[in-house]
Amino acid sequence: MTSLLNRYVPRTEFDSYEDFNENLKITVPEDFNFAYDIVDVYAKEQPDKVALSWCDDNQEKIFTFSNLKQLSDKAANFFKSLGVTKGDRVLLTLKSRYDFWYCMLALHKLKAIAVPATHMLKPEDIEYRIDVAGIKTVVTIREDGVPESYAEVEKTLGLKLNKVFVGTEDMPGWYDLRKEVKKASDNFERPVYDDDSVEDTSVIFFSSGSTGQPKMIKHSFGYPLAHIVTSNYWHQVVDNGLHYTIADTGWGKALWGEIYGPWISGSGIYIYDYDRFHPYEVLSKALEHKITTLCCPPTMYRFFIKEDIDNLDFSSLQHATTAGEPLNDEVFYKFKELTGLSIREAFGQTETVATIANFPWVDIKLGSMGKPAPLFNIKLLNTDGCECDVGEEGEIVFDISEGYPLGLFKGYYNNQEKTDETIYDGYYHTGDSAWIDEDGYYWYKGRIDDVIKSSGYKIGPYEVESALLSHSAVLDCAVTGIPHPIRGQIVKATIVLDKGYQPSQELTKDIQNHVKHVTAPYKYPRAIEYVDELPKTISGKIMRKKIRLEDEEKFKK
Known part of the structure; x- marks a missing residue:
């Protein structure tokens, strides 16, 4: 026994894309909670199974699921002592510190709402997020001027925040997370709430803000199960392997490949907490740790192939994926020459999981996003609201008239107006345009406004x-x-x-x-x-x- 996948997917193997698209089913228990039902179950049944292989430039740490259960129970007791309870929003600017993972689990256990954000936020960005999300507790790295920005915003807004940091030096008015977790009890009892539901909000991510002020994207406690599609059938993570998604924990992509899907599917996660991205160092260190699957933006693949990487040992790497921007042919062919692997593209948003992808049974057409995931009834609508013909450009929409799909966000937090602008007339409107060819492949055109x-x-x-x-x-x-x-x-x-x-x-x-x-x-x-x-x-x-x-x-x- 290794993966917990078959407890939520009655049938895990498929013969073709058509078989996959028609027959993949994901079971969502009414009281599902990722921290208890995945991490703690592994801790009980396979305590020594590796969950997280973490390193920075000075040290390396291995965390088993047993380690993470204990740390998350301790952290939950610490957050509880600060008054954090169900529905409270907690802002996390932890870069790629290993503390992010047990803090996420602790907040899930409390039924609080985790709000990951990048450490690169300016004071005005932090002020906006704390104000609109009603943040009372923040957990952050010690450096890069981030604590000072929080302290400045606290004064500006006239608030008294619970301020928690990860670092080596004490700060007056701040809690030292690792010290507090170390002394906290590891005896944590699962809270019982009368109104518990798998539809409760577990995570809020702020959008990129490329077209105005960032929106708060809500995901439910059932959301992690939808990433079975992302990890098991797009990344093709390896049971007892190591998956590496290169993304800061403040980015929505972190949830795609750095916590939920890989663990459900039995794969550990590899994280390199680097200060600056140096292509050769990042790739060589990952390969030294014997990663089995890799996902990163096309830009990073471009940087990789421009380095002298012919001497690196790619033998552990079994699958490679990318999303977010175009992958040009030169990068695809050069990487395949070096590794023997085809980079598989996909499409999705912070509001979703992987929704269109080059799944294992799909022959790759370079430049295409691939074909739709089974969870979603995807269509292309033209400007008249009619379905597009083959070759005709239209907006990518999800038909939700017959049910709201697992993996689609639950609206924008405290912003019904924006939610109504996106979800209406039985569709979720992505705002992205594409066309479909005669073989059912989707080809991305861009944001409609672009x-x-x-x-x-x-x-x-x-x-x-x-x-x-x-x-x-x-x-x-x-x-x-x-x-x-x-x-x-x-x-x-x-x-x-x-x-x-x-x-x-x-x-x-x-x-x-x-x-x-x-x-x-x-x-x-x-x-x-x-x-x-x-x-x-x-x-x-x-x-x-x-x-x-x-x-x-x-x-x-």
Whole structure:
């Protein structure tokens, strides 16, 4: 006995995508709680099973499920002593400290609501989150000026927060998490609430804020079970292996690959808590720890293949996945040459689990997101609200008219207006556009607001960015539309050049010609601007809206 998967999935093996799509069923107990029903069950039945292999630049630690049960029970007693109870929101800015995992479990045990956030927040970002979420308790790393920002916000808002830190030096007015957990009792009894439900909110994630103030995305206690699809059938995690998703715990992607799905499916998690991302060091250290599955953004794969990694031992690695931005052909083929593995893409949002993916039975078409996951009835709707024909571009929506699917968020916390703008007429509207081919594969076009309309053509930024990224000079890029008196809009590329390249008219011409040959000629960027870095949200998403607004100001002059 290893994985707990078959306790929630009556049938785990499938012969084809059609078999998978028709017959995958996930059982959701009414009182399911991930901390008790997964972690504590492993601790009882397989106490020495590895849950977390963690390291930083100075030390390494292995946590079994028995270790995590004890730590989470202690942390739950500590949080309880602070008055944290069911429904209370607790803000976690813990980067990739190992404390994040037992704190998450402790909050689940209390039926409190975990609110993970990145440590890169500025005081105004923290103030917004504490204010709109009604935060009373914060748990944070000791460095990078984060505690000072919390103290500043506390004064600004006139609050008295429970302030908890992870670090080595005492701070007046703060609780030292590790000291408090060490002295807390490990005898924790599961609270009983009269109104307990698997639909209760367990986690709130703030959206990236790329189109306005961040929204608070609610997920229920049943949400972890939906990540069976993400981990077992997209990542293809290995029972008793180690899965590595490279993402800060403040990003929604952390829940996709750093806690729920891998553990349910029997895989341990590998975490490297680095200060700065150095491609060779990150990859080599992961391979030294014998990771079996890997997921990271295409940008990181691009950085990896630019390093001298031919000497690394990839023998432990069995599967590789990516999501969030285009994966260009060069990266796919170079990584396959080095490892023998095909990188499998997927689509999803902080509001969802993996919803469209290149599952094991799906032959990869480079650039395609793959096919829909069984949990969701996915459709494409055109601007008239009708289902799209093959090849016709439309919005990706989830048909929820016959039931609300497991894995879809429960609305935006304290914001019914925004929820109603997204969930209406029997659909969840993703705000993303795509088209479907004759074989049922979905092809991403971009956010609806980002699609460029030029001379009657609709051009998605992702397809042009993918073409640009296949040029050796382009390290990173963003594609937007700028006004044009005749064409309506023209394609503009904002480009960060790789080392060894300098802007020039000759390089601009070469990049434009390259795009014309890689994709349809009408999509090439008629305008190119070179910059040192792209504007991005704190979660790493390109802020195309900011680029468009800045360009509008330029054109006014």
